[in-house]
Amino acid sequence: xxxxxxxxxxxxxxxxxxxxxxxxxxxxxxxxxxxxxxxxxxxxxxxxxxxxxxxxxxxxxxxxxxxxxxxxxxxxxxxxxxxxxxxxxxxxxxxxxxxxxxxxxxxxxxxxxxxxxxxxxxxxxxxxxxxxxxxxxxxxxxxxxxxxxxxxxxxxxxxxxxxxxxxxxxxxxxxxxxxxxxxxxxxxxxxxxxxxxxxxxxxxxxxxxxxxxxxxxxxxxxxxxxxxxxxxxxxxxxxxxxxxxxxxxxxxxxxxxxxxxxxxxxxxxxxxxxxxxxxxxxxxxxxxxxxxxxxxxxxxxxxxxxxxxxxxxxxxxxxxxxxxxxxxxxxxxxxxxxxxxxxxxxxxxxxxxxxxxxxxxxxxxxxxxxxxxxxxxxxxxxxxxxxxxxx
Ligand code: CMC
Numbered sequence: 001x002x003x004x005x006x007x008x009x010x011x012x013x014x015x016x017x018x019x020x021x022x023x024x025x026x027x028x029x030x031x032x033x034x035x036x037x038x039x040x041x042x043x044x045x046x047x048x049x050x051x052x053x054x055x056x057x058x059x060x061x062x063x064x065x066x067x068x069x070x071x072x073x074x075x076x077x078x079x080x081x082x083x084x085x086x087x088x089x090x091x092x093x094x095x096x097x098x099x100x101x102x103x104x105x106x107x108x109x110x111x112x113x114x115x116x117x118x119x120x121x122x123x124x125x126x127x128x129x130x131x132x133x134x135x136x137x138x139x140x141x142x143x144x145x146x147x148x149x150x151x152x153x154x155x156x157x158x159x160x161x162x163x164x165x166x167x168x169x170x171x172x173x174x175x176x177x178x179x180x181x182x183x184x185x186x187x188x189x190x191x192x193x194x195x196x197x198x199x200x201x202x203x204x205x206x207x208x209x210x211x212x213x214x215x216x217x218x219x220x221x222x223x224x225x226x227x228x229x230x231x232x233x234x235x236x237x238x239x240x241x242x243x244x245x246x247x248x249x250x251x252x253x254x255x256x257x258x259x260x261x262x263x264x265x266x267x268x269x270x271x272x273x274x275x276x277x278x279x280x281x282x283x284x285x286x287x288x289x290x291x292x293x294x295x296x297x298x299x300x301x302x303x304x305x306x307x308x309x310x311x312x313x314x315x316x317x318x319x320x321x322x323x324x325x326x327x328x329x330x331x332x333x334x335x336x337x338x339x340x341x342x343x344x345x346x347x348x349x350x351x352x353x354x355x356x357x358x359x360x361x362x363x364x365x366x367x368x369x370x371x372x373x374x375x376x377x378x379x380x381x382x383x384x385x386x387x388x389x390x391x
Contacts, residue, residue, distance in 0.1 A: 004374045011270065014195075015371065016203060020053055020357050021194040025271035030278065032192060033057070041281050046187035047071065047157050050129055050353035053192050054122075054360060068157075074130035075151035075160065077138065078108050085142050094345050095224045097139040102220055105131070105213035115209065121363055124212040125356035132352045133157070136345045137164035143341070158184045161349070166337065178292040179336050183346075185285060186329055189278040190347050192354030198222040198229065202355045204371040206362050219355045220348050226265065229326075229351070232343040235266035236299070236330035244298075245305040252306070256315040264310060266327030268319070278325040286328045295335040303331060 007013045022031040030037040033052050040049055044058075051059045051067050059067060084104055088097050109127065114120045138148050141164075149164045159180045167173040193199070201222040205215040223229035242251050255264040269276055290297060307323050310316045326347075333343050362368050 006376050009270075010200075010373075015200060016195070016362065016365070017367065018194060018358065018361060019056065020361060021192045021354070023194055023271050025269070025273050028272060028275045028277045028280075030193075037189065037277055038281065041185055041188055044188060045157075046184050046191065046350065046353070049188050049191050050357075053353050053357035054125060070126055071130045071157065072153045074127050075134055075153060077131060077134050080108070081135070081138070082148065085138055085148075088139075088142060090143055090145060092143070094136070094139040094143060094341055095220065095230075095348070097142065098136060098345055098348060099217050099220045099224070101135045101139065102128075102132070102213055103217035106211040106217070109213065110211055113211065115212075115363065118364070121212070121360055125360055128213065128216055128352050128356050132349050133161035134164060136342075136349055137161060139345065140165055140339070140342055156180070158187065162336075176293060178289055182285065182289045182332055183336060186282070186332060186346065187350040187353075189281060189325060190329075190350035192351070192357065196228065197225075198351060199354055199358050202359055203362050206359045207368060207371040212356070212359055215359055216352060216355050219351070223348055223351060224344060229344045229347040231265050231324070232326040232330045232333070232347060233340055235326055236334060236340050236343065238265045239299045239302050239306070239330075242302050242306065245301055248302065248305045248309050252309045252313055252316075255310075256313070264306070264316075264321070266323055266330075267310060267316070268321040269324045272322065272324065273320040275322050276324045279323045279327055282325065282328040282332070283323070286331055289332050290335050293335050297331060297335060299334070300331050303328060 005013070020033065022034070023029065032040060032049060033056055035044075035052070035058075040052075044052075047068060048059060048064060051064065055063075081101065081104070085097065085101065088100070105127070109124065113124060134151050141148050146168070149167050151160050152163050153160070155163065159175060162175055162180060162183065163173055195203075198219040202215045202219040205218045206212070226234045238251070242248060251264070254260045254262045255267075286300060290300060307327070310321070316322075329346075330340070330343050333346055334340070338346065
């Protein structure tokens with residue numbers, strides 16, 4: 001392999017230095033800028049976490065107010081987005097629309113962006129955090145044929161998103177406080193996770209000096225796959241297919257049979273080999289949220305039985321496969337009335353905070369250079385071209 005190492009899937013390669021997020025996979029530890037995820041989940045808000053990831057420190061009251069005002073100022077979509085959105089088929093997957101819509105932001109804000117100016121870079125980051133919920137809700141409403149709602153800037157970030165999703169003109173939306181709190185918590189837990197596939201994608205695209213909106217659109221594309229953010233949608237579809245606790249064992253058996261090509265979605269993680277601390281928090285809150293919302297979802301019972309059966313099984317124990325962040329998140333999204341196809345979009349809204357923090361860090365890193373992996377070539381040695389009539 002010459003002077004480089006063959007490392008498929010980059011399991012043993014550090015692609016950058018970063019001071020944002022720390023994971024100890026063996027001990028189940030996750031820290032954002034040094035703060036344990038459990039403490040942030042209990043006491044912080046998504047917007048405060050977004051500030052923390054971007055700036056490195058928790059904001060003072062004044063800093064938080066300025067940040068919140070700045071985000072609020074940028075929640076509107078350019079009106080021309082509407083005609084862009086209108087071109088999508090109504091039955092397109094919302095992640096397909098989100099990739100396109102975010103990519104199109106590069107066309108709206110390209111000329112006003114000087115990547116050498118730190119203030120301009122931060123403005124791009126703020127615009128992304130501010131506009132992603134507006135765009136996400138617009139994709140949903142386009143898919144069901146509802147008129148778009150403008151962001152209500154007199155309410156908080158997560159509540160505002162729920163209003164844009166579900167409000168209809170004649171009926172004021174009455175939100176139970178637990179709904180906004182649960183979504184805020186899920187956003188905190190999904191906000192960053194160091195060099196996962198989508199964040200690495202944002203950095204790889206960012207390493208070329210590309211427009212930040214294009215970088216984040218690439219991140220959304222990477223997130224979409226079922227091995228990554230698409231797992232939350234896949235989990236719910238899997239639980240619905242299993243349907244009943246009595247079918248759990250055969251699902252576990254099928255996942256063990258490598259010939260079947262079936263995996264237990266929401267199980268396993270490249271880094272966590274003991275437990276996923278985010279899954280632990282979500283599992284605990286699922287019961288409470290469902291009870292407070294008055295939702296009785298039989299899929300929760302299926303999920304609990306599935307976890308129990310898998311954790312008893314030699315196959316999963318040996319390979320250190322545990323429920324990950326996405327195993328229970330879908331049950332909460334469903335209880336909040338969010339349709340299954342939107343689950344990965346929810347993940348994308350939250351992860352935007354991490355993506356922009358990593359992009360900003362990379363732009364300021366004097367050691368950063370273009371990402372350019374090598375390969376182990378397995379093709380032909382040099383050979384002579386043959387004219388078409390000689391083949
Ligand atoms: N069900 C059954 N077997 C599994 C599963 C699973 N969910 N996950 C891994 N395995 C097996 C795999 O077949 C392999 O077995 P063997 O050594 O006999 O070939 C072994 O466990 C190691 O798996 P791997 O594919 O080499 O592990 P990886 O680190 O490359 O993949 C993963 C990690 C998360 C992609 C994988 O566990 C998976 O596909 N899980 C299901 C999808 C999922 O839930 N993804 C969400 C990840 S967390 C949210 C996020 O950050 O995106």
